[in-house]
Amino acid sequence: MPAPRAARPRRSRLRPRAEKARLKRERILDAALEEFSRKGFAAARMEDVAQRAGVGKGTVYLYFDDKDALFEGLVHEMVIAPLAGLLEMRPAPGESVGQILRRAIPPAIARVARTRVGDLLRLLIGEGVRFPKLAESYRRLWIEPMTARMRELLAQAHAQGELASEALVKFPHLVVAPALVAIIWTGLFGRALPLDVQAMLGAHLDILFPRPSRPRS
Amino acid sequence: MPAPRAARPRRSRLRPRAEKARLKRERILDAALEEFSRKGFAAARMEDVAQRAGVGKGTVYLYFDDKDALFEGLVHEMVIAPLAGLLEMRPAPGESVGQILRRAIPPAIARVARTRVGDLLRLLIGEGVRFPKLAESYRRLWIEPMTARMRELLAQAHAQGELASEALVKFPHLVVAPALVAIIWTGLFGRALPLDVQAMLGAHLDILFPRPSRPRS
Amino acid sequence: MPAPRAARPRRSRLRPRAEKARLKRERILDAALEEFSRKGFAAARMEDVAQRAGVGKGTVYLYFDDKDALFEGLVHEMVIAPLAGLLEMRPAPGESVGQILRRAIPPAIARVARTRVGDLLRLLIGEGVRFPKLAESYRRLWIEPMTARMRELLAQAHAQGELASEALVKFPHLVVAPALVAIIWTGLFGRALPLDVQAMLGAHLDILFPRPSRPRS
Amino acid sequence: MPAPRAARPRRSRLRPRAEKARLKRERILDAALEEFSRKGFAAARMEDVAQRAGVGKGTVYLYFDDKDALFEGLVHEMVIAPLAGLLEMRPAPGESVGQILRRAIPPAIARVARTRVGDLLRLLIGEGVRFPKLAESYRRLWIEPMTARMRELLAQAHAQGELASEALVKFPHLVVAPALVAIIWTGLFGRALPLDVQAMLGAHLDILFPRPSRPRS
DNA sequence: TATGAATGAGGTTTCATTCAT
DNA sequence: CATGAATGAAACCTCATTCAT
Numbered sequence: 001m002p003a004p005r006a007a008r009p010r011r012s013r014l015r016p017r018a019e020k021a022r023l024k025r026e027r028i029l030d031a032a033l034e035e036f037s038r039k040g041f042a043a044a045r046m047e048d049v050a051q052r053a054g055v056g057k058g059t060v061y062l063y064f065d066d067k068d069a070l071f072e073g074l075v076h077e078m079v080i081a082p083l084a085g086l087l088e089m090r091p092a093p094g095e096s097v098g099q100i101l102r103r104a105i106p107p108a109i110a111r112v113a114r115t116r117v118g119d120l121l122r123l124l125i126g127e128g129v130r131f132p133k134l135a136e137s138y139r140r141l142w143i144e145p146m147t148a149r150m151r152e153l154l155a156q157a158h159a160q161g162e163l164a165s166e167a168l169v170k171f172p173h174l175v176v177a178p179a180l181v182a183i184i185w186t187g188l189f190g191r192a193l194p195l196d197v198q199a200m201l202g203a204h205l206d207i208l209f210p211r212p213s214r215p216r217s
Numbered sequence: 218m219p220a221p222r223a224a225r226p227r228r229s230r231l232r233p234r235a236e237k238a239r240l241k242r243e244r245i246l247d248a249a250l251e252e253f254s255r256k257g258f259a260a261a262r263m264e265d266v267a268q269r270a271g272v273g274k275g276t277v278y279l280y281f282d283d284k285d286a287l288f289e290g291l292v293h294e295m296v297i298a299p300l301a302g303l304l305e306m307r308p309a310p311g312e313s314v315g316q317i318l319r320r321a322i323p324p325a326i327a328r329v330a331r332t333r334v335g336d337l338l339r340l341l342i343g344e345g346v347r348f349p350k351l352a353e354s355y356r357r358l359w360i361e362p363m364t365a366r367m368r369e370l371l372a373q374a375h376a377q378g379e380l381a382s383e384a385l386v387k388f389p390h391l392v393v394a395p396a397l398v399a400i401i402w403t404g405l406f407g408r409a410l411p412l413d414v415q416a417m418l419g420a421h422l423d424i425l426f427p428r429p430s431r432p433r434s
Numbered sequence: 435m436p437a438p439r440a441a442r443p444r445r446s447r448l449r450p451r452a453e454k455a456r457l458k459r460e461r462i463l464d465a466a467l468e469e470f471s472r473k474g475f476a477a478a479r480m481e482d483v484a485q486r487a488g489v490g491k492g493t494v495y496l497y498f499d500d501k502d503a504l505f506e507g508l509v510h511e512m513v514i515a516p517l518a519g520l521l522e523m524r525p526a527p528g529e530s531v532g533q534i535l536r537r538a539i540p541p542a543i544a545r546v547a548r549t550r551v552g553d554l555l556r557l558l559i560g561e562g563v564r565f566p567k568l569a570e571s572y573r574r575l576w577i578e579p580m581t582a583r584m585r586e587l588l589a590q591a592h593a594q595g596e597l598a599s600e601a602l603v604k605f606p607h608l609v610v611a612p613a614l615v616a617i618i619w620t621g622l623f624g625r626a627l628p629l630d631v632q633a634m635l636g637a638h639l640d641i642l643f644p645r646p647s648r649p650r651s
Numbered sequence: 652m653p654a655p656r657a658a659r660p661r662r663s664r665l666r667p668r669a670e671k672a673r674l675k676r677e678r679i680l681d682a683a684l685e686e687f688s689r690k691g692f693a694a695a696r697m698e699d700v701a702q703r704a705g706v707g708k709g710t711v712y713l714y715f716d717d718k719d720a721l722f723e724g725l726v727h728e729m730v731i732a733p734l735a736g737l738l739e740m741r742p743a744p745g746e747s748v749g750q751i752l753r754r755a756i757p758p759a760i761a762r763v764a765r766t767r768v769g770d771l772l773r774l775l776i777g778e779g780v781r782f783p784k785l786a787e788s789y790r791r792l793w794i795e796p797m798t799a800r801m802r803e804l805l806a807q808a809h810a811q812g813e814l815a816s817e818a819l820v821k822f823p824h825l826v827v828a829p830a831l832v833a834i835i836w837t838g839l840f841g842r843a844l845p846l847d848v849q850a851m852l853g854a855h856l857d858i859l860f861p862r863p864s865r866p867r868s
Numbered sequence: 869t870a871t872g873a874a875t876g877a878g879g880t881t882t883c884a885t886t887c888a889t
Numbered sequence: 890c891a892t893g894a895a896t897g898a899a900a901c902c903t904c905a906t907t908c909a910t
């Protein structure tokens with residue numbers, strides 16, 4: 001079920017051809033998201049993707065070279081691109097690093113965890129080994145910039161005395177680790193063992209960025 | 218890479234039928250571990266498993282009903298059972314909770330992360346949705362007891378004033394989150410972006426269980 | 435031996451999609467008739483059917499869900515449907531029941547006995563137990579109506595004093611029994627012990643419907 | 652579950668070896684009868700035969716060369732041999748041919764029709780084409796002698812004025828045709844459309860061998 | 869541009885048969 | 890003699906991909 005797309009851009013008369021194509025491509029990606037995240041890469045059938053997208057089987061091949069390309073396109077446009085938003089975290093004036101993260105991370109992760117994007121991410125974790133190109137671009141486009149950005153923020157936090165431990169600058173992974181747990185847990189055990197993702201992530205940030213305790217005095 | 222098997226007992230005459238069967242079963246599981254972790258569930262070929270195990274194609278079916286059963290058997294005996302060791306963590310006399318965890322977790326995870334078991338775990342994260350029975354027994358046999366045990370230890374730690382935050386008792390997930398990151402990172406980016414797993418896990422524990430900051434003197 | 439198909443309509447341009455599909459379906463059924471009747475259900479290979487039909491292996495599965503469905507389709511369209519013709523037997527004006535049967539049965543059976551349809555019928559006798567649905571529809575579509583129709587004719591014959599014995603009304607099976615023998619005999623022993631099917635069936639009807647023994651004068 | 656074995660034959664000391672072998676062979680044939688008649692030749696599994704006979708899988712091969720040989724042995728000893736009894740029909744003193752047949756045929760056929768032997772016969776009708784050797788020996792050992800014997804009896808009956816029609820001498824098949832119908836009908840439709848086999852066969856013989864009608868006078 | 873009928877490589881699974889014990 | 894673990898040929902069926910329309 002394609003998510004309701006934003007209203008057609010105004011100039012629909014001007015370039016109807018290209019516009020229609022973009023739309024169809026998006027419909028195919030939506031369908032692929034659903035199928036791949038439900039069944040996994042190997043078990044997803046191209047025919048089902050086409051049917052769900054409401055196009056002919058051959059049409060999918062007009063937009064994507066083959067199944068691999070479809071999967072890669074999917075990961076790029078549905079996972080990597082949306083996550084890129086997180087790279088933009090900028091402190092509002094007077095905002096501490098802890099505050100930025102608390103504001104940006106928990107809601108973003110909670111949202112991802114319960115959508116198809118979470119399913120796809122989980123899938124990607126397992127399939128990554130078999131899609132080295134994909135893992136590589138994932139790394140280049142998201143992991144490395146995110147690590148760098150996080151390290152930057154953490155260094156700044158450390159300079160400002162916000163940080164529980166300097167080691168976080170070396171291992172920024174520790175900041176996002178619970179996010180991963182949230183995504184995986186929700187998909188695998190969420191039904192039987194519900195998890196309050198936002199609360200957990202908040203608690204975690206409270207540990208890493210201890211709120212200034214009142215002076216003991 | 219088959220795990221090093223114990224040296225063959227010399228008294229081959231004495232080895233009863235059952236023993237030979239057990240050995241062959243293990244050879245098949247080793248082979249399956251290799252194939253499934255390399256290629257994923259769907260892409261792994263039963264024939265390759267058989268060949269790698271040095272048995273005929275039909276022989277695999279004498280030990281496992283079908284491909285699903287082989288995968289499930291593999292996860293049980295290669296992942297769930299070995300991890301069970303972690304449940305046994307017991308404090309040595311006079312040992313703090315932080316010390317127990319520092320002693321038990323980092324080496325265990327570092328070991329898992331670079332073997333095929335790590336690959337299998339990654340795979341399981343993606344395939345779990347399609348093997349609900351598997352996910353369930355994984356949850357029942359390992360996730361739930363581990364969560365409970367961890368909560369116990371954390372409550373104890375909190376009582377002893379070791380803990381950075383009481384919230385950990387509510388979210389023991391936070392203790393193991395970096396372990397998951399270690400396993401995933403190693404598999405997907407370990408080549409390009411090596412990660413010192415033990416150091417990272419140590420740093421994490423140092424944050425959760427702050428070492429008493431009394432002057433060393 | 436594929437039944438002679440009607441000459442291809444010349445206007446190949448006009449032939450719509452559905453027509454081509456119907457033709458291909460028929461080609462597959464012809465091939466299946468040959469293979470199943472030669473080798474039996476279990477020993478017939480789907481690949482051979484496809485090859486004989488001149489289509490790819492997968493194509494057969496576009497027309498029939500699986501091997502069972504192909505067999506069932508075959509029996510329906512090659513055995514049950516054609517036999518339905520026999521149900522239509524209607525007396526010409528002034529024709530006695532004996533005359534109808536003499537006119538309709540022997541040629542029909544003789545034709546069936548020496549074609550693949552006979553082979554298929556023989557096969558069906560043995561496989562019927564394992565295709566209960568098939569046996570049931572065979573019974574519903576052909577056996578029961580035929581029994582009823584025959585009983586009707588026989589009652590009428592009896593009323594007209596044509597019949598050797600009233601018991602025939604109770605056991606119309608006795609009228610068709612020799613037809614079965616003809617079909618089976620031809621298939622199993624026909625080579626070594628030829629049987630004049632038409633003569634035998636004629637003789638049988640002469641016994642059941644004794645010709646009036648008035649002196650020929 | 653091995654059938655309880657009959658008390659050891661008396662001279663069990665004298666040739667215990669051969670006796671035991673004969674018994675085991677018979678157990679295997681019994682099991683084969685059950686399996687082949689239930690599932691058909693191709694679908695019957697050698698392992699199931701062995702299990703039902705209570706012997707090892709390999710043991711069957713000590714008694715029969717292969718699956719074909721087992722099937723052929725089965726048909727010989729379970730079908731052809733028992734039927735041979737029918738060849739022995741001899742008139743009691745003063746008994747007419749009609750009386751002999753009425754005494755011998757209906758009960759024999761009724762018995763066969765509802766046992767596994769009937770199933771096997773049905774099977775044989777379909778498989779015969781694929782077991783030419785079997786069909787041939789069936790023909791040589793049973794069909795031809797039976798036809799000859801029947802013809803003899805019919806000639807005699809004709810000479811005695813018992814016969815409805817001389818044509819029966821030419822087509823003795825007509826005498827046994829209803830027996831075949833009985834066997835087939837019982838197996839395929841017996842459940843839904845029960846048939847009184849004995850009555851039907853009796854009625855048939857009454858037509859072929861009209862009971863001397865009282866003089867019309 | 870769009871379609872979907874056709875294809876056949878490739879995968880899983882079964883089972884008759886062998887043979888070391 | 891008897892066994893049953895092991896084998897691998899063979900069969901069914903699926904599905905990514907192509908291409909004529």
